[in-house]
Amino acid sequence: LGADIVAKARGDAHIVMMSSAASHGIGPVLYKDVPYDPLADFLHIHLVGTFPTVLAVNGSSPITSVAQLIDQARAKPGEITYGSGGNGTMNHLTGQLLARATGVPLTHIPYRGSAPAMNDLMGGQISALMESLPTAIGYFSSGRMRPLAVSEDQRSPSLPDTPTFREAGFPGVVTTNWFGFSTPAGIPPEIAKRWETEIGAALQSTQVKEAFAKIGVRPGTLGAEGYTSLIRSELERWREVIKAGNIRAD
Template identity: 85%
Template structure:
């Protein structure tokens, strides 16, 4: 299991090459594989990508080079992969932000989240967590909402960027509670968490894998998680449903995708590699320690999930008149 300190160290040196030690293969892959992480270092997508890349890099016969390409709620990195149609040597960590929310939240998205990709396998699911500074007097979601109602415009919550799942979960809470929560977008999770601990923002909506180390060290205080059930990693933290906000039920998801047009045999090989990696004891242990449930959906089911999430979030955004900042 990699420690959080080691994740941070890995993320500070980019790109990361995961060396291959297996027998050299003919055909694919014939050169190093670019793995695009469309969010900043030390975020959930980055952490999960590096766990997986280290786990199966040796089986492909070529290095895997992890590249962080953040921006536009994950859509910048996704566009890089979408434009590489037919290239079997580039892959990405697709997500709810880049393939479920962004394409229906923003105008003029430069790619089709279904037609421009070969979706291969789900990777993992986990909740968003509403958190406050460890020294904050706020001890519950209800207290935060009462403060927001009493001081309109003064209660801010940060997220790692516009169009991310965490952004939208915060908007769902504001709508459900009929409270004026002011969203502050950041370029990634790290600056958002720094500002929370520094007192520049009142609250933070963050992915559990990114924030769990801060909860365990006592630097941040979790108030609620977004999934329908409590997280095994935070068993004492209620769900939003338990806290009195039954409409705030969401799950963050990540998956593994490649450009459209890659050979079917390559897609099949990737599906096997990812599925095998997710069943390994090393990956299961690593995921569990950061509050992630390993993905179980193969190519067809994962593609169906993306299709259903696009429809779901389109309706939520329309019904709530939610707009990108």
């Protein structure tokens, strides 16, 4: 709804939104009736931050690696489940990439949001969970959940002892959750440039870097051109994954 409102406000430089992988990378290729064009209807100003999806198990689980989880899934077809906050989310799609990379079906349990999914993982109702790092980070530090791997191509500074999927032996499982500032298309170029410059400077501040580090977010470094290219490539990538996996929204 928010993205649609911004898309329809062409030329209005007083409106800005926080675009994301959900609104501009996955949603437009997952849903058939999205009322906006994620590229043509917006001017994408600056990437603000990125963070990984984390594959996690219950803190008391005997599973300590991705390989162990996959071995169990291979030995017990249909019994190993992983939850996410819903069908078509970045966390769900990361699980689909893992299943594709291993050739081992993983039973996905979609929830209506992260909270019930995490509750069921900690309660032992599901085997594993794909969750965004900012949402789960507190449960890792408390020991109630154990991270097995992160989905970005580099380890997270917030989880330095947790390998990437690539390091764990699954190089095809690389995903990044992202968000940034976007405006309606058609705003004056000098205003767009000012937005880009000011946001870029703010993201380099110590205050922002420290705040982001606490929740496992990396400050974005892509300006307008780079952020637009990222969105274009993400749309292409997820269109193929969603089609291949016959993935549908809740």
